[in-house]
Amino acid sequence: MSKQGFVIAGTNSGCGKTTITIGLMHLLKKKGYNVAPFKVGPDFIDPRFHEKVVGTPSYNLESYFMDDKTLKHLFYKHAAKADIAIAEGVMGMYDGLGLEGIGSTYETAKKIEAPIVLIVGCKGLYQSVSAIVKGFMTLRPDNNIKGVILNHVSSDMLFQKYKEFIETECGIKCIGYVPPLKDMELKSRHLGLVQAEEVEALNEKVNQLSDILDKTINSATLLDIAKIEVKDSETFEIPFKKHELKGLNLAVAYDKAFSFYYRDNLELLEELGAKLQYFSPLTDVKLPENSNAIYFGGGYPEVFADQLSANTQLLQQIKTAADNNRPIFAECGGLMYLTKEIINTDGTKNNMVGIFNCATEMTDRLKRFGYAECELNGTKTKCHEFHKSTLSEDAQNIQHQYKLSKPLSKIKWECGLQYKNVLAGYAHIHFWSNFDFTKQIFDLWKRAII
Structure with a gap:
């Protein structure tokens, strides 16, 4: 038409x-x-x-x-x-x-x-x-x-x-x-x-x-x-069942510190039956009632680090949820929030959730910028990184899960930290890029409803 x-x-x-x-x-x-x-x-x-x-x-x-x-x-x-x-x-x-x-x-x-x-x-x-x-x-x-x-x-x-x-x-x-x-x-x-x-x-x-x-x-x-x-788009098929995520009550962090989500990602989750329950790590003292998994997108946690750190009740609840095997997926700013602290360029430190006992160290220049390819368990997808921070290397509970590489170059690195049912990395993932990769994220969250 x-x-x-x-x-x-x-x-x-x-x-x-x-x-x-x-x-x-x-x-x-x-x-x-x-x-x-x-x-x-x-x-x-x-x-x-x-x-x-x-x-x-x-x-x-x-x-x-x-x-x-x-x-x-x-x-x-x-x-x-x-x-x-x-x-x-x-x-x-x-x-x-x-x-x-x-x-x-x-x-x-x-x-x-x-x-x-x-x-x-x-x-x-x-x-x-x-x-x-x-x-x-x-x-x-x-x-x-x-x-x-x-x-x-x-x-x-x-x-x-x-x-x-x-x-x-x-x-x-x-x-x-x-x-x-x-x-x-x-x-x-x-x-x-x-x-x-x-x-x-x-x-x-x-x-x-x-x-x-x-x-x-x-x-x-x-x-x-x-x-x-505008041509007919109804013939497009996705490799998921209609109610693939029914029973998933997904707590989605959303406020000024966490707002970097692809809209198509959120809508796909809803189309597959997930119930999205938005909450603010800045102001809410507890996770949404009845939520059984968590999604942390990117954002500016370093800008609001004081306020995030002051919300100790929520920090502890998220840490306890991770220790009790609640599925959590996080990207970029979400990863930073799940480390033990954010250290700004002036040396000030703010405590964060502490699922991963490494620190996020802010720098004065971009550490990673642009397109990349991300591999998880042998399956690759396209992704994007854009951050001015790096992780300290003193963690004891970190297993790198992502293998990343820059297109058109030989640059390679590892990221994607995992602890129990928590998976977090700097890469921003679009769920429509490779459904085989996305299935691994969905399977992680689905552990909450099995």
């Missing part, structure tokens, strides 16, 4: 993709459109901004993690529920893994057959802006760029000049522009943007932003180029 939709690409990181994306999402929502938001790549933070603005879940489109059939299935499945699908790109449009740019915005847009709107920052540019646009259009002839939005343009008069340059030299539509927005810039911290929940007066800022875009963006032109074909 025909739908409206497009992918927002950028010339580079920092060109304004996220700000413009959430502004356009909000603008179209105000105009009465039901928006389906997406994020290209493994990012966890941008989707939360989408969700805050639109009020519906935002999903990751990951062409490195998934084969083409799975990627299209998930995109079509979610896009079919809305009037228009809007996907925010990652880094620069062609930036990805290797010469082919695997996982790039360009590759993803091509696979889901969606038009691209290119964001171009115009600071310090005049006629040269057309050279940048032409370069992006000619690097790959099948780029599917259908329009351009210009950022950091100080006046409509200047925009008209840019528009003349680009449309004359490149033969592509200039959809509009965005003026400098100093008061609306999204702040960053060491692993990316500050989370949506932490931005003061976010709703007010987004309202102001969409009001501005309503005046500077030609919505009619944007909607005219936003054409996608």
